[in-house]
Amino acid sequence: MSVYYMNGAFRPLEEVSLPLTDLVIQRGVGVFESVKIIGRKVLAITAHMKRLEESALGAGIKIGGTGVIDEITRALREGSLRDDCPGGGECAVAKAYITGGDAIDRGFFTAPRFFVIFSQMDPIFPEGCENGVALQPTAERRPYPLVKSINYLFGLMQTAGLDDMLECLYCPDGYATETLRSSFFVVLGGRLVTAPEGTVLKGVTRDIVIELAKADGIAVEERRPEVSEFALAEEAFITNSLYGVIPVIRIGGTAIGNGKPGPVSARLLELYDANIEKWLDR
């Protein structure tokens, strides 16, 4: 069961819909954030709301002075405290969207709509976190990585029918950048290597993990790993707001390390779980 916030109130699914005139339907004009709710608190809410605002700005969706971000922030907090919050508010995901609405003025979207969907976490996936996952490499890239838009179709197409692949790994020009929904790291000579900001979506969990790694004495090198380095890597992992740190054991046909989750990923997930409280409702 999901819970929906739209037009100033929490509503059932039957009351929340978009008219066919909205440009998110006709032309893919929409940006969003997925945030995690843990123990009735929202994880890293400030960083997510900042990125949502920047995505809207980058996409030309005019929300300046409208209070949209404040209202979404309030809805996230209120939704996590409600009796009907999925997972009893202990563990849930909230997706906040801002759409292009119906109006274009000189290429800008001047009458946006917005809504939030609260859902249960996928109960099957944690196995992947334990056993590691496989990624499908693609020469495609994520266009405009600083705008987290809803345009996921071409990324989803990369793994259609590939049951064993969690998601695609964008590797334009022979360099690994990020996956469809996560930041990407390899471990080389004990150091973390990950694409620098600007070439990839500004990952909220990416930043947390880098902070935790450095404090733990693990060096971090911000450059795009070469595809040719996959075979040399001791480990690889991805990070995202919903699952934290997820070990990667295979990329395409290439096994990573010994093909099993490694100690660095395990250490970072341990640090992440131990420290996550610091980022709740912050």
Added chain:
Amino acid sequence: MSVYYMNGAFRPLEEVSLPLTDLVIQRGVGVFESVKIIGRKVLAITAHMKRLEESALGAGIKIGGTGVIDEITRALREGSLRDDCPGGGECAVAKAYITGGDAIDRGFFTAPRFFVIFSQMDPIFPEGCENGVALQPTAERRPYPLVKSINYLFGLMQTAGLDDMLECLYCPDGYATETLRSSFFVVLGGRLVTAPEGTVLKGVTRDIVIELAKADGIAVEERRPEVSEFALAEEAFITNSLYGVIPVIRIGGTAIGNGKPGPVSARLLELYDANIEKWLDR
């Protein structure tokens, strides 16, 4: 005023909406076609419906055996004959969409929705057809050109705030391919030069114009024009289903030819208008 066909009937706007669960809203999973209605007949309906079917297939939207294409085809014909067809059915645009729906199975979208929107043609734009238009070049490219998806956001962003630019011209790696909504041609030494199929969306009007040009003794070379050739071109033009042939007089800061619509574009538009009847309801 617009007219909407959805769920088996023509309906007013208040009755046509999509639930927030549809993947076209959450993840940009949708394909579409824009077709022109002239004199209560649909222009090049077979070619458009074939492309819509191929787009759905390419995007992993499962419509095989569902009769969706047949129903959309019937709706287009029926809508063009209705009393409330915009423009009295003499001149209108119909946009047919197929969305991802709510269900993903192994990366395929197994419960699509579909609808058609009938609208008036923009009454302001024909001036652009007469006086010529300017295009904004971008190093971006249209991903997956054989899938006409709704993912237009990054293309729209290229011309936000640029009042004088009709739309962007994708020029990846120094080669011109197509614009956001149209096929692109330059005239070089009296020959038409345009990107080959497969590198660009299979343009319905592109194919008609190439057929008419060849029959008129105008040579057509199918290769991507180099950006460096813009300054050498006698003329440039774009083609699309709604406006036929539109002269291009400037690309970024580069004037094309003498900066005015030229005789080849004019001849092709003349041929197009004179022969368009052959493609009505065909």
